[in-house]
Amino acid sequence: MADIAKLMSSLGVDKKMYTDGVLAVATPIDGSEIGRAAVDDAASVEAKIAGAQAAFLAWRDVPAPRRGELVRLFGEALRAHKDDLGRLVSIETGKILSEGLGEAQEMIDICDFAVGLSRQLYGLTIASERPGHHMREAWHPLGVVGVISAFNFPVAVWSWNAALALVCGDPVVWKPSEKTPLTALAVQALFKRAAAKFGDAPEGLSSVVIGARKAGEMLVDDPRIALLSATGSTRMGREVGPRVAARFGRSLLELGGNNAGVIASTADLDLAARAVCFSAAGTAGQRCTSLRRLFVHEKIYSEVLSRLKKAYASLTVGDPLDPETLVGPLIDQGAFERMRYALDRAKAQGGKITGGEHVGDKAYYVRPAIVELAEHGGIALEETFAPILYVFRYGTLDEAIAMQNAVAQGLSSCIFTRDVQEAERFVSASGSDCGIANVNIGPSGAEIGGAFGGEKETGGGRESGSDAWKAYMRRQTQTVNYSSELPLAQGVKFDA
Ligand code: UN1
Numbered sequence: 001m002a003d004i005a006k007l008m009s010s011l012g013v014d015k016k017m018y019t020d021g022v023l024a025v026a027t028p029i030d031g032s033e034i035g036r037a038a039v040d041d042a043a044s045v046e047a048k049i050a051g052a053q054a055a056f057l058a059w060r061d062v063p064a065p066r067r068g069e070l071v072r073l074f075g076e077a078l079r080a081h082k083d084d085l086g087r088l089v090s091i092e093t094g095k096i097l098s099e100g101l102g103e104a105q106e107m108i109d110i111c112d113f114a115v116g117l118s119r120q121l122y123g124l125t126i127a128s129e130r131p132g133h134h135m136r137e138a139w140h141p142l143g144v145v146g147v148i149s150a151f152n153f154p155v156a157v158w159s160w161n162a163a164l165a166l167v168c169g170d171p172v173v174w175k176p177s178e179k180t181p182l183t184a185l186a187v188q189a190l191f192k193r194a195a196a197k198f199g200d201a202p203e204g205l206s207s208v209v210i211g212a213r214k215a216g217e218m219l220v221d222d223p224r225i226a227l228l229s230a231t232g233s234t235r236m237g238r239e240v241g242p243r244v245a246a247r248f249g250r251s252l253l254e255l256g257g258n259n260a261g262v263i264a265s266t267a268d269l270d271l272a273a274r275a276v277c278f279s280a281a282g283t284a285g286q287r288c289t290s291l292r293r294l295f296v297h298e299k300i301y302s303e304v305l306s307r308l309k310k311a312y313a314s315l316t317v318g319d320p321l322d323p324e325t326l327v328g329p330l331i332d333q334g335a336f337e338r339m340r341y342a343l344d345r346a347k348a349q350g351g352k353i354t355g356g357e358h359v360g361d362k363a364y365y366v367r368p369a370i371v372e373l374a375e376h377g378g379i380a381l382e383e384t385f386a387p388i389l390y391v392f393r394y395g396t397l398d399e400a401i402a403m404q405n406a407v408a409q410g411l412s413s414c415i416f417t418r419d420v421q422e423a424e425r426f427v428s429a430s431g432s433d434c435g436i437a438n439v440n441i442g443p444s445g446a447e448i449g450g451a452f453g454g455e456k457e458t459g460g461g462r463e464s465g466s467d468a469w470k471a472y473m474r475r476q477t478q479t480v481n482y483s484s485e486l487p488l489a490q491g492v493k494f495d496a
Contacts, residue, residue, distance in 0.1 A: 004034045007088050008182070011081055012189035018182055023210060025182055028094035028329040029319060031363045037181040040209045045218045051204030052144040052171040053224045058202040060141035060169040067167050068118025070201055074163075074194035075111030078104060081190060085155070085183070087321070092180045093154055094328040095283050096320040107159035107187075109448045110464060114163035117469055121168065132483020139473040141169025142250075143226025146219035148240070150232045151331055152286045152385070154180035155187050157254070160448065160464040161229045161472075162191075162206065168472040170226070171205045175219060179331060181210045223247050227472060230254070231288070234383075234409070234457045241459070252471050253459025254452070256383040257288045257411030259434070259443040260404040262426065263304055264397065265297040267416035271440065273307045275416070276389070279442030281315055281368035284327050285387030286335070289412045289436070289444035293380055294391045295400040301393050305372070308391075309354055312368055317359045329365045330386060336364035339386035345379040346371045346390070356388070376403045383409060397422055405433045411454030412436040412443035435462070 008018060018025070021038030040048070059067065078085065082104045090100035126135040145165040149158045154176060162172045176184035188208045195201040209215045219225050220243050229252040230240045237255040244251040261279070263272050279291035296304045320328030330336050336358070343356050356369030368387035373380060380390040394400040404413055413432040416439075417423050423439045425431055435454030436446060446452055451462035462468045488494060 003087070003091065004182070007084050007091075008186065010084050011088070011186040012193055013182075013185050017185050021210075023178060023181060025092070025179075026332070027091050028331050028363055029091060029321070034091065035182050037185065037210050039211045040215055041211075042214065042218065045209050045211070045215050048173055048204070048207040048209055049144065049218070049222055049224055052173050052207060055171040055202035055204035056141070056144055056169075059171060059205060062169070064118045064121055064167055064169065067169060068115045070194060070198045071111050071118065071163050071166050072115045073197050074191055075108050075115065077190040077194045078108045078111065082108065085186060085190070088183050088186055089154060090320050090328075092183050093151060094320050094331060095152075095286075096325050096328050097323065099283055100320075103153060103156045106156040106448060107163075110156075110159050110163045113448055113465060114167045117164070118167040121469065121473065123475075128479065129489060130481070130487045132485060133479055133481050133487075135477065135479045138476045138478055139168075139470065140476055142472055142474050143170060144224055145170045145172050145472060146222075146225040146228045147172055147174045148216050148219065148228070148230040148232065149174065149176050150288075151177040151179040152283070152288070153231075154183045157231050157463070158184070158187065160452070164469045165227075165472045166205070168469055170472055171202075172207075173219060173225070174206070174208050175211070175216050176208065178210075178212060184208050184210070220244055221247065223249065225249060227252060229461070229463065234459075237457075237459050250471065252461035252463065254288065254454075254461050254463060255457060255459040256409045257290070257454060257458055258292050258381065258383045258407045258409040259289055259412040260293040260295060260407075261291050261413070261443060262295045262394070262397070262400045262404060262415040262417075263297060263300065264415060264417035264419060264422050265299045266419045266422070267300070268418060268440070269300065269304060269307060272416035273304070273311055275414075275440075275442040276308060277311050277315065279444040280389040281312065281327055281387045282444070284330055284366070285368065286331065286385050287444045289446065290387075291389060291414075291443050292383065293376075293404070293407075294389055295394045295403055296391060297400075298393045298395055305370075305391065308370060312355055312370060315368060317365050317367055327368060327387065329363045331364075333364060335385060336366065338384055339366060339388065342379050342382070342384040342386065342388055343369060343371070346373065346388070349378045350374060351390075376406065381407050397425060401426065401431055408457040409454065410434045410456035411458040412438070412446070414438040414441060414443045416440055
């Protein structure tokens with residue numbers, strides 16, 4: 001693809017890095033090869049971890065607002081190259097151009113957030129029970145952060161981690177998905193430019209390791225990786241979590257989702273149908289926040305289904321770089337086969353399937369599928385990374401909430417209603433059990449300002465906004481005695 005050489009050169013990537021290696025990279029647009037990335041061997045992963053650790057020793061003493069300046073410069077580089085990076089994301093992942101650009105924008109947003117944060121890494125002051133003492137809580141840099149990211153948000157999820165980690169004083173070693181190394185190399189090149197502008201950023205502050213499982217395992221097992229942030233399947237998290245815990249490292253897991261929506265009888269059906277289309281069919285169902293299960297009130301079930309089927313029929317499936325396209329290809333053959341498998345199982349469960357066909361004969365384009373199921377169970381309880389929407393009827397809101405919560409995952413959720421009681425009930429303590437609960441918007445497409453992540457098998461981690469930064473720092477409780485007495489806490493006497 002001629003485009004690639006131009007994009008990579010404008011983004012500043014050395015040609016050798018992506019043409020001379022052994023890792024073949026294909027675009028899901030037509031399956032053609034777009035690069036051969038150089039792969040890190042064990043010695044080079046080791047060198048990058050050691051480099052990051054050395055960088056940590058210097059970076060932790062740089063004042064946080066100054067660290068923020070580096071992230072500001074990086075955000076500027078992203079702004080200047082948003083179009084090229086967004087296009088590269090589309091080519092490497094198959095998401096439509098508008099979403100590729102959105103991903104680059106999400107990186108810019110988190111950089112802005114982190115720059116402000118660099119002056120707000122606040123701790124508490126705490127009242128001491130002892131005279132002449134004060135207590136406070138300080139947040140210190142934690143150490144090297146390892147990031148393992150997935151193909152579907154190949155660069156934004158890294159940036160959520162990296163922007164926060166860098167202002168918190170932590171270097172980052174990044175292992176991107178083997179399916180999307182080119183965007184990682186491009187982002188690393190942009191970071192290098194920002195670091196050069198910054199002037200005295202230590203070498204090793206940000207590095208990328210390209211490779212298979214072994215490279216990821218080295219990050220998981222290395223005690224110098226103070227925090228391992230991993231995004232991917234629950235199966236991956238089940239391995240990573242205990243291994244990091246075994247060395248008492250910290251992990252931040254963002255794993256599977258099986259996100260649901262409830263359409264109540266009072267909902268604005270037009271708005272709900274549009275939101276469902278974006279969150280279930282958009283990104284070809286390959287967001288961890290994609291809508292996968294829909295509970296529709298029985299009174300409006302037929303109306304909603306006919307609207308959805310009509311809207312689905314008009315979705316343009318095709319080349320993600322074409323501005324008319326709304327649904328690009330699945331990432332690869334494996335994804336396509338998993339979709340087929342899920343639809344076969346749904347059929348065996350008595351599901352009524354609309355859509356889901358293979359479109360064209362090159363690559364893995366599919367029509368998004370709607371599957372009407374009578375019973376909530378079986379394949380609908382599993383996350384299939386494809387545009388399949390399972391639809392169910394419900395009678396009472398309690399019933400809908402119970403079904404929506406009756407899966408192993410707990411990432412995102414939503415309700416469509418104009419009834420304030422229903423909306424509040426859904427987001428209450430006994431409502432949705434997910435990390436994200438929305439009213440009158442779909443479960444996907446979160447802004448960076450909130451904490452992102454979920455409960456249960458989603459892994460419990462929180463990234464991005466709010467106080468997610470605390471995971472990247474160590475908390476220190478300090479008690480300072482500024483008197484000449486030595487009173488002991490809890491009134492203990494010990495007169496030696
Ligand atoms: C992911 O799919 O791993 O909320 C991240 C969203 C995006 C991030 C998705 N902002 O859909």
